[in-house]
Amino acid sequence: MYRQILVHPTDQPLQRILWRDDPEAPLKSYQLRTVTYSTSSAPFLATRVLQKLADDEGQHFPLAEPAVRHDFYVDNLLSGSDDAESLAVTCNQLIAMLACAGLPLRQWSSNCQAILDTIPLELRETKTLLDLDHESSVTALGLRWEPLTDFLSFKTPNWKECTVLNKRTILSQISSLFDPLGLIGPTIAKAKIMLQSLWKLHLDWDTPVANGFALEWQEFHQKLSALAHLRVSRHVLRPGYDRFEIHGFSDASESAYGVCIYLRSIPAEGPCTVRLVITKSKVAPMGTQTIPRLELCAAQLLSRLLKQVQDSIDITATTYLWTDSSIVLNWISATPSTWKTFVANRVAEIQELTSHAVWNHVPSEDNPADLVSRGMDLD
Structure with missing residues (x-):
């Protein structure tokens, strides 16, 4: 081009x-x-x-x-x-x-x-399976599309065997996980949390990791082989439905905070259809930070991700946002100047980006973003 x-x-x-x-x-x-x-x-x-x-x-x-x-x-x-x-x-x-x-x-x-x-x-494209990433190397975990079935699938990462496992190698392997929509967000979050644990040990880039961590990382890698069997429907918008709703969830743990957004298609009659649109996660700062503040950072992340989704999906949809933190809901419902700088700045941005959305409380056990914030194995 x-x-x-x-x-x-x-x-x-x-x-x-x-x-x-x-x-x-x-x-x-x-x-x-x-x-x-x-x-x-x-x-x-x-x-x-x-x-x-x-x-x-x-x-x-x-x-x-x-x-x-x-x-x-x-x-x-x-x-x-x-x-x-x-x-x-x-x-x-x-x-x-x-x-x-x-x-x-x-x-x-x-x-x-x-x-x-x-x-x-x-x-025309002659392949029946298309790679949607720009990396043709087999070491990249690329998102793939099957046009005939209209499903998205993943490539299992082909990480090279290394005699010495260190922070440099692990960072390189994590960076090769290509998941732009966060469809395997909880697994990516676990990898990020494991990497941060190495930073807390203040290891040099080429210092071998402890045997216990090496075994844990090897087990994590082996479970990624299940990616070959993971297939996700590409189509999130259901034609012929009367109404659409966007539902966004946020959650935080001591290790990370994460968000996920779903699209709910509602017909005049019959069952609704719910599809996962996107997820995103970030590891918690290494300095001490309270859980309510991390929950607020998660709400801010959700607000930014919601803006991207709304700009990308050209539909009229009622938007509901959910958090299991009553403190965050209290912060968001008040004027930003009520709070100290850290809270006030984030509340102001959240209110601006989600002015047309409704914030609600969801019990922790019913919050799907809990999976993104804590991380989980692929299986």
């Missing part, structure tokens, strides 16, 4: 490089004329071109314009519709619109065969 975008001539001298094939050859000077990998501005420039394309060509491609403006992540398009007929027209408009900028769209895939039939064969 980057190499399809020409840099303005006045900026091209900023992309000059010196090169020679061997140390004895004279230096050559090259000037790169297109957007270049690894430069800080590259993702912005590429995304800005798409926005400009939507401005210039949107009137000619009215169905494609919103998708170009909102549904791209750099060079990846993730979009859809409840109506196959209109979506087929949108796809054709997208192909034509992007072709205007010399950006041909390839590797089309869909959970609807009727849509794929409208796409030229040479532009």
Whole structure:
């Protein structure tokens, strides 16, 4: 994508490089004329071109314009519709619109065969299982999509065997767990908590960990093999339902705090459908912090995550937020200036981000965010 975008001539001298094939050859000077990998501005420039394309060509491609403006992540398009007929027209408009900028769209895939039939064969994705992460290496735990069944699945991490287990190795392995939606959030949280326990021991990066911890980490790794059997429905919005509700939960423990958000689809008759949308967790600060303050940090995290979900899902839904901390509910219900700085700042942000939501109390035993805040094995 980057190499399809020409840099303005006045900026091209900023992309000059010196090169020679061997140390004895004279230096050559090259000037790169297109957007270049690894430069800080590259993702912005590429995304800005798409926005400009939507401005210039949107009137000619009215169905494609919103998708170009909102549904791209750099060079990846993730979009859809409840109506196959209109979506087929949108796809054709997208192909034509992007072709205007010399950006041909390839590797089309869909959970609807009727849509794929409208796409030229040479532009379709040939794989039946698609990796949704950008890391092709087998060491990455990538999120995968099965178009035919419309389920998301995971790759089991292929961590290299290491003779010495240290903090550096463990951090590298945790970082390779790719779970952008937090669908295995409680397991990721447990890994974070285990890593923080090493920080508390003040170990150097390459100091071997104790045998007890090494065995615990090995057991954690072995249980990740169950990821191969974990499959999650991609579709969280149920078509044909009358009303939708967003339910967000927050919780904190001494080790971490976490949140999770669900979407509840309510039909005119019959049972409701509830789908997990996203979870997120953070380890508790290493300094001493009271549980009510951690619960407040969890509520703040939930407020921020809710804003992201509301910006991403274009539906009208009543929003309910839940915490098992009566103290936090008391803080949120009052004017921020009532409290000291730590509480006041977080309450002000929570009130601003959740002004249209209703905060409620949920018993601890019924709070699903408890699983995210404490961590749990995958099995």
